[in-house]
Amino acid sequence: MLDRVKDIHQEIDQFRVDSPEQLEQFRMRFISRKGVITELFEGLKTVPQADRRAVGQELNGLKNFAQERFDTFSQQIDEQRTTSGGTPPVDLTLPTIPNLTGTQHPLSLVRQRIIQIFERIGFNVADGPEIETDWYNFGALNFPDNHPARDMQDTFFIAKAAGNEGDDTPNDTLLRTHTSNVQIRLMERQTPPIRSIMPGRVYRNETISARAHCMFHQVEGIYIDRNVGFKDLKDTLYHFVKELFEPGTQIRFRPSYFPFTEPSAEIDISCQICGGKGCNICKHSGWVEIAGSGMVDPQVIANCGIDPEEFTGFAFGMGIERITQLKYVVNDLRLYTENDVRFLRQFEGL
Incomplete structure (x- = not known):
């Protein structure tokens, strides 16, 4: 289990995010409810009782590290949008929002x-x-x-x-x-x-x-x-x-x-x-x-x-x-x- 934690830690450290799509891939891979870290926590119950405390501490550290990296990547993506002066592309295929006209009583x-x-x-x-x-x-x-x-x-x-x-x-x-x-x-x-x-x-x-x-x-x-x-x-x-x-x-x-x-x-x-x-x-x-x-x-x-x-x-x-x-x-x-x-x-x- 500890070897698996170290491998995931290294994978997170080497992951690079340059676009909103890659940021979403990072989230789904590591910190979503179906991500690998969640799977590791679910497998904690199979760890021997004597080692469970130490493994749990390592898992919490891994979870915090993944969340910090995600927050850093999110901030970088937002700064890129602000610096370029652009906005997220508009999907012209989406249905329009109806303009509801009010009325007097x-x-x-x-x-x-x-x-x-x-x-x-x-x-x-x-x-x-x-x-x-x-x-x-x-x-x-x-x-x-x-x-x-x-x-x-x-x-x-x-x-x-x-x-x-x-x-x-x-x-x-x-x-x-x-x-x-x-x-x-x-x-x-x-x-x-x-x-x-x-x-x-x-x-x-x-x-x-x-x-x-x-x-x-x-x-x-x-x-x-x-x-x-x-x-x-x-x-x-x-x-x-x-x-x-x-x-x-x-x-x-x-x-x-x-x-x-x-x-x-x-x-x-x-x-x-x-x-x-x-x-x-x-x-x-x-x-x-x-x-x-x-x-x-x-x-x-x-x-x-x-x-x-x-x-x-x-x-x-x-x-x-x-x-x-x-x-x-x-x-x-x-x-x-x-x-x-x-x-x-x-x-x-x-």
């Missing part, structure tokens, strides 16, 4: 399209905080103290800071339930005319299902100026629907109630899924609600320090998820937040 696509439509008719984009106070989210918008929307079942309230748990003052910090808070902040700091839309994320304490989610997106808009009437509201939303949806889409206004607008109306369009014939999405009515709207209540205008005798205005709000559902025929709102690439890839090229 469908909610981002619809949000950008909505912003584009309103910007072209003079609206700018405003933003505000998602963590809000009760005044901006409810009080300034004429929500009474006993309104159901203030209940913990509808609104996510933020816990009081540590050390203030015993404070009897009401907790008025919350996650905004709509982007109307941005309208109030905008009217407080800006003199009319005001013409803005407020896209953003909102939160409501609802059970997640195919038709509802605790987090979703809205686009609200407001126009405050002298002599603004309900006709201006209708013309604006008629234009929006004609620009966003398919030609021939019908629109209707239904009387409704909101604390911050008077008069108020909900906007329906003919169902994009069934073409108005009736389906599960439109509950077989042929119409789908897409937004709420109305003339801004004079008290809301006054709450923001603007004279309601001089200025009037309209406001509207819509859910981006609902608009996207109709535009791209999405039947489950949970798909928007599950990051399923099979769903997202359907929007490539849009």
Whole structure:
């Protein structure tokens, strides 16, 4: 066994490596799992017990010597490549790596399209905080103290800071339930005319299902100026629907109630899924609600320090998820937040 070790040691010492191919031959011959050194270690069990320790030491020395030589040869090959300025040859017969094109999220696509439509008719984009106070989210918008929307079942309230748990003052910090808070902040700091839309994320304490989610997106808009009437509201939303949806889409206004607008109306369009014939999405009515709207209540205008005798205005709000559902025929709102690439890839090229 010791004679065999000496022969392999001499063979390693005399081995010359000048190319990557020869380096691979060295590795396969000596230090691979099927190399000669591995075979010698497997034969160690046949060595008499008295000689096994000495032979084992020689084998470990041989293994270390082979690894050192391999590392030296590898470094020499790398230096040769660097000195020559070359790179490993490219195998032109290999298949190409496909260039995968990414895509924007469908909610981002619809949000950008909505912003584009309103910007072209003079609206700018405003933003505000998602963590809000009760005044901006409810009080300034004429929500009474006993309104159901203030209940913990509808609104996510933020816990009081540590050390203030015993404070009897009401907790008025919350996650905004709509982007109307941005309208109030905008009217407080800006003199009319005001013409803005407020896209953003909102939160409501609802059970997640195919038709509802605790987090979703809205686009609200407001126009405050002298002599603004309900006709201006209708013309604006008629234009929006004609620009966003398919030609021939019908629109209707239904009387409704909101604390911050008077008069108020909900906007329906003919169902994009069934073409108005009736389906599960439109509950077989042929119409789908897409937004709420109305003339801004004079008290809301006054709450923001603007004279309601001089200025009037309209406001509207819509859910981006609902608009996207109709535009791209999405039947489950949970798909928007599950990051399923099979769903997202359907929007490539849009």
